[in-house]
Amino acid sequence: MTATTRSHGRPRSEDARLAVLHAADDLLVQEGYAAMTMKGIAERAGVGRQTVYRWWSSKAEILLEASAADARRELTRPPAPTAHQEIAAFLAGLSSFLTEADAGLAYRALLGEAQHDPRVADLLAGTDVLTEAAADVIARVRAGGLTLDGDDRSLTAELVGPLVFRILSQGWQPTAADVEAMTQRFLQR
Amino acid sequence: MTATTRSHGRPRSEDARLAVLHAADDLLVQEGYAAMTMKGIAERAGVGRQTVYRWWSSKAEILLEASAADARRELTRPPAPTAHQEIAAFLAGLSSFLTEADAGLAYRALLGEAQHDPRVADLLAGTDVLTEAAADVIARVRAGGLTLDGDDRSLTAELVGPLVFRILSQGWQPTAADVEAMTQRFLQR
């Protein structure tokens, strides 16, 4: 498919691409969101500014590309024997993802930006890693024999919504007991 | 308390204060978050920029002051006879608040900014109108005789979290049937 677009000209530099993604991630983690400017990213990456603008149209796109793979990996847990363990492990992972992981910081920044900028909202609505990961867990639990009524969308929202809301709005840091309680509540239906 | 500090000199202008609050709200609603700059607010309010900085230290403070009262009013519903109606009315109101109301737009903007800026996060953690309104509803339902196990924080998060998450992350527009389903799910415990 990309082979059809084989054109002349110097090919895109993979080095530059990776340098930009790493620079964006580093800036976000080390200097904070405000310091993650297009100019700053380009300079830290040792890349021309035009090169950044040529391939990404906003900070959000860079951040999404920089963090999506990490986020997916960090939100994925090996299968557990029981539904309870499955859910509990997922919620614990989600909690540390949102409060500690670099990719989680990026996810929160993206979700935040989406409230300001409709273009980012569209971007995020297309590929929401968090919802995807939750849907996977739901599917695995169902495959394990447990009956859960409700459509997938609703269930994923019920699984992650309460935890995400408390973290986003109150900066909550859930304890192991909190996670256990949430797990029981979720399965109590 | 301000009365004790009555000093001589020109008193603070209430006109200027209201003009700033209205200008901020108008800009957010009509021009979007990006256009809601300190400079723009001052100009639209017909107010000196220093006057803005003298009384508010950030856009978030202005927005909070401009929208908190409206948000509280819009999220408050008259008591309903049954717990089911109570919850359903609240969720319906919350849904339209977040997707249609000006104050809801402001709330989302604040929640978004809080993911980028710790100072805004603190501001919001102190007075989260959404959590407060949900806690009121929970209290009313309990006063109505229904037993709900779980602490208030957990219950409010379970009440609003799923809906809020789907709206924030996917731009969801819940239908009446969706609200009814969520209500039943919440009460099914």
Added chain:
Amino acid sequence: MTATTRSHGRPRSEDARLAVLHAADDLLVQEGYAAMTMKGIAERAGVGRQTVYRWWSSKAEILLEASAADARRELTRPPAPTAHQEIAAFLAGLSSFLTEADAGLAYRALLGEAQHDPRVADLLAGTDVLTEAAADVIARVRAGGLTLDGDDRSLTAELVGPLVFRILSQGWQPTAADVEAMTQRFLQR
């Protein structure tokens, strides 16, 4: 006249104005015309870029304001007893002005830029210090009793044109003898 425009707001900073003019002159002399960028001027002057753009619309305007007074001073010679001495002194001064003086470098840069940019051409056509200085000399010589036929414009062009042309196009460095010869030629009419 400016008193009528007395308005509110912080008044223009004379420090900033002078810093910009000196920075422009320094850059031109020390680093060359190519280094005399708006950005470079602002940085060397320790001034915001907006401040430069607020008061001058182009490098040419800055350069004109920075060099006009110096140019006028350097092209003005004390009255001499004879017409021959008057002309010779002026041509010698003009020669060193164009080939050595900082203000002369600025004048050449402006004249050069005028060939590229009609706006600079208009600027220069309005106040050409070189023509003015030559006209003064012509007037003094006439006041001294010498009859010179031809209108002022033509005479000034005949006085300075040959010398200027050779300097601009060939980078000529006239000797004392060259100046003497030009003087005799000019008066030989």
Added chain:
Amino acid sequence: MTATTRSHGRPRSEDARLAVLHAADDLLVQEGYAAMTMKGIAERAGVGRQTVYRWWSSKAEILLEASAADARRELTRPPAPTAHQEIAAFLAGLSSFLTEADAGLAYRALLGEAQHDPRVADLLAGTDVLTEAAADVIARVRAGGLTLDGDDRSLTAELVGPLVFRILSQGWQPTAADVEAMTQRFLQR
């Protein structure tokens, strides 16, 4: 000499060379000096940028090559019977060359650039078409029997300097009467 260095490999494309020269000229005339960029020339010529840089090291070189032949042709007049006619025709031609002709525009641009850039100054000092054409006229007039004292350089500068200076510095548009007057002045020695 280039013939001896005939190596194998693809030979230089004459099409590309002409396309570049025409593109440069077109851009200067139609869009102005500021639009005559290396990038713009290459694009308009339908030529790779490297091809331009391979054969010319600056815009000035392109412009010189693009305009020199035209300039020479336009400044050359057929011999006239009298010295007066010879000079008058040359000055009239020079006037229209500088104020109307495309090649004249290129010449002025080069002369202007030479005031900013020493490399262009050297380029122009080597082959100044205007001085050459004037020298030819002087030579013809002398061959016609008229005695003109002064070396060639001085005479050519006296012939063209006044006119060129007024055009370059004031944007003068000489009339036929002006040219006639200049002619008489020049021959009045």
Added chain:
DNA sequence: GATTAATCGAGACGGTACGTCGCGTCTTAGT
């Protein structure tokens, strides 16, 4: 005819200046 080598077009690369905009501060005159 196959190989070789310099050229061609295209276009991405790291840089840097452009002119604008918003930041938060400051300095006026006026109320």
Added chain:
DNA sequence: ACTAAGACGCGACGTACCGTCTCGATTAATC
């Protein structure tokens, strides 16, 4: 003391052009 006005130093914005560097494709002279 507070107000509106507006200039200040600062720095990011997104764009344009700089001159260089790969690419695949051409085009002769040489093998």
